[in-house]
Amino acid sequence: MDRVFIVSNLKSYKTESEAREWLESFKKIQQFQKGLGDKEIIVCPSFTTLFLFKAFIKENNLPVKIGAQNISPFDEGAYTGEVNAKQVRDFADYVLIGHSERRTNFGEKEDVLTKKVDLSLKYGLIPIFLIQDENTAVPKGVELIAYEPVFAIGSGNPDTPESANSVASFVKLKNKDYKILYGGSVTFDNVRAFTGKSEISGVLVGGASLNPDDFIQIIQNA
Ligand code: PGA
DSSP states (O other), X not given: OOOEEEEEEOTTOOOHHHHHHHHHHHGGGGGGGGGGTTEEEEEEOXXXXXXXXXXXXXXXTOSEEEEESOOOSSOSSSOTTOOOHHHHTTTOSXXXXXXXXXXXXXXXXXXXXXXXXXXXXXXXXXXXXXXXXXXXXXXXXXXXXXXXXXXXXXXXXXXXXXXXXXXXXXXXXTOTTOEEEEESSOOTTTHHHHHTSTTOOEEEESGGGSSXXXXXXXXXXX
């Protein structure tokens, strides 16, 4: 069976105490560990709680990897306020790059996104590169892609599994080894319809993963 990626994007939510509560509740995932098969669970919290997530996951031996939501387009150096790939690598295995919220709110364009991908690869972080449609440019070296149409994000109005599957197969024409996830209003009710599609290798979940019980349900249903 191919690996199914189930990624939680906690966005700009969760204080330290809220993150601790989320983890305490999410710990139940241990009970389902045997049934997880080839599911790769990845949680992407804010920088401020990466340390907490790493320690908690290790202490409780949870079957979960950590992803960051962003990295600097610069390497380490005199870039006040930036968190770079080398620093993030201490905590995370993955990093989200190219989310539409960053493209829209922070003006991130292809050149910056390519720098981020290059730096993530330089330091051994796996980029999860987000595309908004089948024509979004994908930088070299990317293998894991998440297709998230803007209309579907946080709207309760997901793309159809059929459309997501055809976008995924179109993107794979450029590189058959791409693994494509779907994101945008994924819930425990609809997740299986996406992961059941031949060209879709998993899901990226925002809002519905803010509640740890819902996220566990998504993992089980995927
Ligand atoms: P959503 O967000 O699940 O809340 O639609 C997905 C995302 O933006 O990654």
